Amino acid sequence: MSGVKVSKQKPCHHCKNRSTSVPPDTSMIHYEKFWLYRHCSSLQQSHMQAQKAGQLFSGLLAMNVVFLGSAFISSVIFNHVAITLADVWVLLSILKVLCLCWITYYLLGTSRQPHAVLHRDPHAGPIWIRGSVLLFGSFSILLNVFQIGYSTVLVHCKSRVEIVFPSIEILFICTQAFFLWHHSKDCIQVQHNFTRCGLMLTIATNLLLWLLAVTNDTIHMEIESQLREVERRFAGKAPFSYPYLCEADTGNETTSCTCPNTTICKVFQKGYVLLYPFNTEYCLVCCSVLYVMWKNVGRRISHHHVPRIKPKFKFQGVVFGPLLGTTAIIIGICIFMMYQIQATGSAPNHQVFVMYYSYYIVLLPLMSVVAVIGTIIHALEKKELDTLKNPTRSLDVILLMGAALGQIAMSYFSIVAIVATDPKDLLNSLILSYAVLLIFQNITQNVFIIDGLHRQPFVAATEEEIKEEQNHEAYEQRRMSMLELGQEIRKVSLSYIHSYSHLNWKRKALREISFFLVLCNIILWVMPTFGAHPVFENGLEKSFYGYSTWFAIVNFGLPLSVFYRMHSVGGLLEVYVTA
Numbered sequence: 001m002s003g004v005k006v007s008k009q010k011p012c013h014h015c016k017n018r019s020t021s022v023p024p025d026t027s028m029i030h031y032e033k034f035w036l037y038r039h040c041s042s043l044q045q046s047h048m049q050a051q052k053a054g055q056l057f058s059g060l061l062a063m064n065v066v067f068l069g070s071a072f073i074s075s076v077i078f079n080h081v082a083i084t085l086a087d088v089w090v091l092l093s094i095l096k097v098l099c100l101c102w103i104t105y106y107l108l109g110t111s112r113q114p115h116a117v118l119h120r121d122p123h124a125g126p127i128w129i130r131g132s133v134l135l136f137g138s139f140s141i142l143l144n145v146f147q148i149g150y151s152t153v154l155v156h157c158k159s160r161v162e163i164v165f166p167s168i169e170i171l172f173i174c175t176q177a178f179f180l181w182h183h184s185k186d187c188i189q190v191q192h193n194f195t196r197c198g199l200m201l202t203i204a205t206n207l208l209l210w211l212l213a214v215t216n217d218t219i220h221m222e223i224e225s226q227l228r229e230v231e232r233r234f235a236g237k238a239p240f241s242y243p244y245l246c247e248a249d250t251g252n253e254t255t256s257c258t259c260p261n262t263t264i265c266k267v268f269q270k271g272y273v274l275l276y277p278f279n280t281e282y283c284l285v286c287c288s289v290l291y292v293m294w295k296n297v298g299r300r301i302s303h304h305h306v307p308r309i310k311p312k313f314k315f316q317g318v319v320f321g322p323l324l325g326t327t328a329i330i331i332g333i334c335i336f337m338m339y340q341i342q343a344t345g346s347a348p349n350h351q352v353f354v355m356y357y358s359y360y361i362v363l364l365p366l367m368s369v370v371a372v373i374g375t376i377i378h379a380l381e382k383k384e385l386d387t388l389k390n391p392t393r394s395l396d397v398i399l400l401m402g403a404a405l406g407q408i409a410m411s412y413f414s415i416v417a418i419v420a421t422d423p424k425d426l427l428n429s430l431i432l433s434y435a436v437l438l439i440f441q442n443i444t445q446n447v448f449i450i451d452g453l454h455r456q457p458f459v460a461a462t463e464e465e466i467k468e469e470q471n472h473e474a475y476e477q478r479r480m481s482m483l484e485l486g487q488e489i490r491k492v493s494l495s496y497i498h499s500y501s502h503l504n505w506k507r508k509a510l511r512e513i514s515f516f517l518v519l520c521n522i523i524l525w526v527m528p529t530f531g532a533h534p535v536f537e538n539g540l541e542k543s544f545y546g547y548s549t550w551f552a553i554v555n556f557g558l559p560l561s562v563f564y565r566m567h568s569v570g571g572l573l574e575v576y577v578t579a
Helices: 013-017 034-077 085-108 125-153 161-183 193-216 218-233 261-294 322-345 350-381 391-420 426-453 463-477 484-528 538-547 548-576
Strands: 117-120 186-188 247-250 255-256
Touching: 013 161, 013 484, 013 548, 034 085, 034 193, 085 161, 085 193, 085 261, 085 463, 085 484, 125 247, 125 391, 125 548, 161 261, 218 391, 261 391, 261 548, 322 350, 350 426, 350 484, 391 463, 391 548, 426 484, 426 548, 484 548
Parallel strands: none
Antiparallel strands: 117 186, 247 255
16 A cells, blocks of 8 residues: 555464455554655645646636737727728738747647657547538638639739738648647647647637638628618618728728629639638637647546547438438428529518528427437436546537527527517518527527437447357356356346347437437538528518617627537537447
8 A cells, every 4th residue: 555554564374364354453554654645735736726827827818819809800890990901910810820830839849749648538529520620621721712812803902911811821721720630639748838828829819710700701691781772772871881891991092892794703702702601610610629628738537537439420220310301401402592592682582581481490399309309318318427527528518508699699689679570470470480499499409419418328239249258158157057058148148138129219219319400400500601691681680670780690699500500410429429
C-alpha cells in the first residue's frame, strides 16, 4: 500500500499460512508518509487552480476580441461613413493571420513535443463532424473563389481589399480544416495557457466571421424584397438597407456597382448567393470543435473512460424510418422547387405559401409524436446513464438548446403578429399553426436527443464472440459429461435469446425513430439553406414589425435555425449508433 509503512517484523511460519484469512494488526501500521499525501493534494489543487486561471484568461481574451469585432461590424451597419467594410476586413485579416501563425506553430511545434499528446478524447471529433468541416469548408472555398471572380469583374468600382480578403480566407479555411481533421481529439499536455489562448483566438475569429456572414446573408433576400417594393412603391418611408452591401466606398463618395450583362459575372453572382449559407455553417461547426479542444487541454483520460468497443454505424434492421423519411424528402424537394419558382417571382402566389406551410403542418406533428415515443422507450429501457465527464456531449446539449432559440424566437414573434392582426385568415391560420407546432417539435426533439446522448451504448455480442465464449466454457468444463455440458450451453443460449428478443423491439424502434428524424431534419435544413424564407417573403411579420426590425429578427433566428437542423442530424446519428 503506497504511503503506508508496515513494521518490518518477520512473521512466523504459521502466520504466513494465516495471512490470507487474518486481517493485519492496525497497531503495526504507521502513517509516517501522510504529509506526502497532503503535499500531493496541494499540488493537485494548484494544478486545478492553474487550469481554471488559464481558462478564465483565454476566455477573457476571446470575449474582448469578439466585442471589438462586433463593435466594428455594428459601426459599419449603422455608420458606414466613419468605418467602412474594408476596415472590418482588415481587422479580420489580421486575426486570421494570427490564427494561422498559431495553428502552424501547433502543428510543427507543440504537437511534436515529447509527451505532448498522451491522451485522445474518443468522443471528440466524430466522423460526421469532421466530414461537415471538410464539406462546408470546400463550399466556403468555392464561395471565396466566386467572390474573387466577382470582385475582379467589377474591379473598377471594388476595393483591392475585396480581392485580398477572400484570398486570406481560403488559406485560413484550408489550414484550419487540416488542423481540425487531424487534431480534434487531442488532449494536449504541454504549453497549456498558450494553447488555450490560441484556441480561443481562433474561436473568436470564427465567431466574427459568422457574425459578418449573418449580416451579409441578407443580400439576396433584401435585393428581391426591394425589387418588389419598387414596383408597388407609392409613398412612405424607404426600406432599410445596408449601404455597404450594394455600393463600393471610395472615400466619402460612393459609386454604384452593378453586374454587367455578361455570363461570367452572372455565374459568379449566382454562385456567390447559392453558396453563402455554407460559410455560416462552417464557422459554427469549427467553433464547436475548437471549444471541445479547448476543454480538453490538460485533460487526462483514464483507461476505464475509453470504451472497449466503439459502436459503428450499421444500416441494418431499419425499414419504416428510411421509407417515411425518404418520402418526406421527396415531397419536400418538390414543394421547395415549386416555392422557388413561384414565390421568388415579381408577384408571389398565395397558393404556394399555403402549400409550403401545409407541408410543415403535416410533417412537424409526425416528428413530435415519434420523438415523444422515443423518449418513452428510453424511459422503459432501463439502460444505465453515462455519467462520465464528456465535454463533447456537454457542448452538444448547449448547442441544441441554444440553436433552438432561433426558431423558437421567430415563432413567438410570428404568433404575436398573427394574433394581433387577423388570425382567422387561411394563410394566417396556417402560419399560426406552423409557429406553435415548430416550438413543440423543437422541445420534444431536444428532449429525445439529450436523453439518448446520456444513455450507455448498447453493444451486442457478435457470433464470433458467442462461439469464443462457448469454446471457453467447454474448455473449463472438460471434466463434465457431454450431457451436462449440452444442457448448460442450451440454458445459456436460451437465456441470451430471451434477453435479446426482449430488448430487440425497443432497439429497433429507437433506430427507426432516429433514422426518420435524421432524414426529416435534412430536408428541413435544405429548404431554408437554399433560399426558402417564407418568414420574410409572406410579408405579414414585415408589415407588422417594420422592415428593419423584422430583418434584425430574421438575421438572428434564421442562421441559428439552419444550424440547429444540421446539429440535430449529428445528435440523432449518435443516438442511432448507440441504440
